[in-house]
Amino acid sequence: MAHAFGGVWTERKLSVVRRYLEMYAQALKNQAFQRVYIDAFAGTGDRTDKRRETLPLLDLPDFDAVAKGSARIALEVDPPFHRYVLIERATRRASDLSGLKSEFPSRNIEIVNDDANDAIAALCKQINWRSTRGVVFLDPYGLQVTWGTLVGIAGTRALDVWVLFPSGMGLNRLLTKSGDIPQEWQETLDRSLGTKEWRSAFYRTEEAPDLFEGSRSKTVKDANPMKLEKFYLDRLRTIFPTVMNASVRLTNSKDQTMYLLCFACANPSPKAKALTTKLAGWATKA
């Protein structure tokens, strides 16, 4: 069964990832490396597209059109990857993914019905990264990607990663205006950013005049889309040797940034840096 999600930004996100995978497969096809594609939030392989979002001006009844999801897109890449690992926590979606095996009998596909963070930690330890290169796509709905997962990917020195970061949908919403943030939300922010520095980055203290006490200190939120993006890209730069200068901003129909699609490469060699920077740049010029 197809899986309904996303908006106009979904098209843009998947077109960038598709272009990158196609160019990556071409660029590495004559090298001896085993190529692995890891889709950590794989969905079902298909998605239903909400046409009202893409055609807002037409007075048509809502209808859904089935479009390709990231797993199917990756399986269509030619030359293919030697190994596909499709991770999905929801059991029904993971079972839908299994249907792709009969559709793509020549592809080496593994379905992992587990939490993406646990599955990636295991893969990063199991795979021989001297002889393997690959691409990971982290496409969560919210702030499910833990910092430890990114640290594990960076530690392979062999993987490229496209990570969808919910700067507007996730981060900005958890950063409340008053700075009074429920404990659980604070832990989510710590876990996904790998630091507590978000507090000093996005809040400042101001002295506010007070009728009785003279003045009183007040916490003021100091965050805007550019600041949120810079913070996340700077965090990635602390662990990856290459991080694309700017992310792909995925906006809704009101032009508000919902997600940032960010690229990083774990391979520290100057050759890999030059190649992946070029490919990621091309992939985003759609």
Ligand SMILES: C[S@@+](CC[C@H](N)C(=O)[O-])C[C@H]1O[C@@H](n2cnc3c(N)ncnc32)[C@H](O)[C@@H]1O
């Ligand atoms: C935005 S959808 C992914 C869409 C998919 N990349 C595509 O293009 O078709 C996010 C998916 O992640 C799954 N998910 C959510 N939390 C997860 C987790 N911790 N580990 C693995 N999968 C998870 C959801 O069930 C959902 O199918």
